[in-house]
Amino acid sequence: MKTVGLGVASLALSGYSKAVSSNTSRPNIILIMADDLGYSDIGCYGGEIRTPNIDALAAGGMRFTQFYNCAKCSPTRATILTGQHDQAVGVQNMEHGATFAEVLRPAGYLTIISGKWHQKPLPTTRGFDRYYGLADGCCNYWNPGIKARPGEPKPGRKRIEPRRWAIEGKAIMGYTPEDKNFYTTDAFADYAIARLEEYKNETKPFLLYMPQTAPHYPLHAWPEDIARHRGKYKIGWDKLRQQRYNRQIEIGMFNPKYKLSPRDERVPSWDSLSESEKDQFDLKMAVYAAMVDRMDQDIGRVFAKVKEIGKWDNTLILFLADNGGCPETPDTTPDIPPGPVESYRSVGPEWANASNTPYRKYKSTDYEGGNHTPFIAYWPGVIKAGTITDQVGHIIDIMPTFMEIAGAEYPDRIGNKTLKPLAGKSLLPVFQGKRRKEHDVLYWQYGKAKAVRAENWKLVKLGNADWELYDLDKDRTELYNLASQQPQKVKQMTELWENWWKECKK
Ligand SMILES: [Ca+2]
Structure with a gap:
């Protein structure tokens, strides 16, 4: 597929960009999106999972308490990429919209994506200079292909057909890397770090989009990361939900006038379980926590690289999740414990309910447990450290925000298609400490x-x-x-x- 041509792509510097362009260069942008991460899983939103690198963004930046996604993987991707509602833009084809890479590249940005794409046309045909990752929705973390490596069992998987992987513009059906230490979350960070090294002397700013697969099922994690969390979840989901709710109040992320939702009706009380069941559930959540922990470690490696090449102080970093915690149980290997390559397991509604504390329901619903996300914005010199805002935002706002800070203009057509107008509005006033007019x-x-x-x-x-x-x-x-x-x-x-x-x- 060839790259589609843009209609208008002229630079139209906004008042903000004029002001900054005279003093300094336009910021680099890093957008990190976790997959199926519950609202309270990270430390700075009340979680007990070890996430120091994400928490540092919150400490040095801004946390939103009312930010929304589209409650599902691919719709969220279509929306965040185009700034339009996925239903209007053509969901996985995005034929009625331009992606933020298609808009920022003509404005002078290097455009890199490393991670889960989950749209149909490959990113290299939609404005991205470079790509590495899973083009589909989910895969085995140790071996995304269908063939076993020598001396290893067959990779656990959900479907018979192979998942689509891609390196730059080349799609690979059934990707089995030779490296036995391959792990998707690590590989996405490695690729991002390699591109930062490659472009370190570039004068152009970069846009680095890092959509994770973690902590979406299957439950796969490094043994040393699992060991760090094993046993901690024997307190059970009832106490865990209360603990996270209390912590949210303590750190100023939730108002105690709002009640904690009751345990979901699909979930039994923890006390009703046998010791053996408790042990199995503890392992599931320990692997899930290990996946979040590893994602944070890998994010930390990317941040260290940005600092090493001297670009940290002029970089806007955003972190969010694509939808709420996931109750699905596509466990094709119910007799194999979660963790290794041969397993294919999930946390199920029991722990997903705790992940979404204090809210009700899950991914694929539009209750707050489904479409509500942590949203952290970090930008030295622009965003005041340690702020919490209750202003309502939505992922339709990301594209207008990028356009405003990059001084980019939205094209009126793409190829021979006239584009629909953008649905959101810039978050820059909120970042600057102002109150913007609500949606x-x-x-x-x-x-x-x-x-x-x-x-x-x-x-x-x-x-x-x-x-x-x-x-x-x-x-x-x-x-x-x-x-x-x-x-x-x-x-x-x-x-x-x-x-x-x-x-x-x-
Ligand atoms: Ca997802």
Whole structure:
């Protein structure tokens, strides 16, 4: 496939860019997105998992307490890449939008992606100079292919057909690297570090997009990382949820006027389990924690490289998750404990419920446990260290933010296709400590999951159930459905959603 041509790609420097361009160069940008990471898994959002490098971004930057994604892997990717709702842009093909790489490259940025792409056209045909990673949705961390390496068992996997991997512009169906120490999260960091070294003397700024596969299933981790967490989860999910909630309040990330949601109805009480069951569940969560821990270690290696090449002080770093903790159980090897190459296991709803503390529900739903994400922004000299904001943001805002700080303009067409306008607005005022005008309305849809938020009101629906209405100012964890008390509000907001849906499909 050849690279599509852009229509307008002229530089239109905003007031901000004019101001900074006279003194310093435009910032480098690093966007790191974890996969299926629950809201409270990282330390600076209340978690007990060891994440010092991510926590350091929070300590030196800004944390958002109301930031949204699209509750599912590929829709979130389509949206964050294009700045449009995935339903309007053509989800995995993104044919009605330009990616941020297609917009920033003509503005003078080097564009690199290392990690999980999960869209159809390869990144090298959509504005990225360089690519290495998983082009599909998930894979075996030790061996993404289907063949066993000599002396090793066959890799555990979910599907019969091989997953698509890619190196630069070349797709590889069934990628089995020779290196027995291969581990995807490490490999993504290695590739990013190699490109930073290669481009260290470049005067152009870089955009480095690092979409992780961690901690999406299968549960695979290095034994030494698992050992660090093994046994810690025998406190069980009931105590873990309470512990994370208490910690969120203690560190100022959650207001105690909002209650912790009750344990999900699919999850038994920890005390009802046998000792052997408790041990097996402890191992699952220890492997999951090890995956998050390893991701943080690898992020730390990338950060060290950025510092080594002298670019740290002029780099904007963003960290978020693509959707909430995942309750799916595609365990094809139920008799093999999680961790090694031959296993294919998941945490299931029990621990995913704890991952999403204090919220209800999961990935693929539009309750706060599904579409709510940690969002950290770090930018020395621009963002004040240690700030927490309650301003509402959404991943549709990422593209306009990048455009504003890069002084880039959105093209009016791509190839021979006229593009739809961008859906979001820049976060730069929030980064600068100002209060920006809130989004009038935010919308979500994935399958039969739907939601709409206008100010403090959120209307949400799952499957064939009725719409539910929540007042997020009084009830952030969605415990008190006000739909029957406020039929007029339900009607108005349902119409908003229906009108948006029609617009998306035009
Ligand atoms: Ca995901």
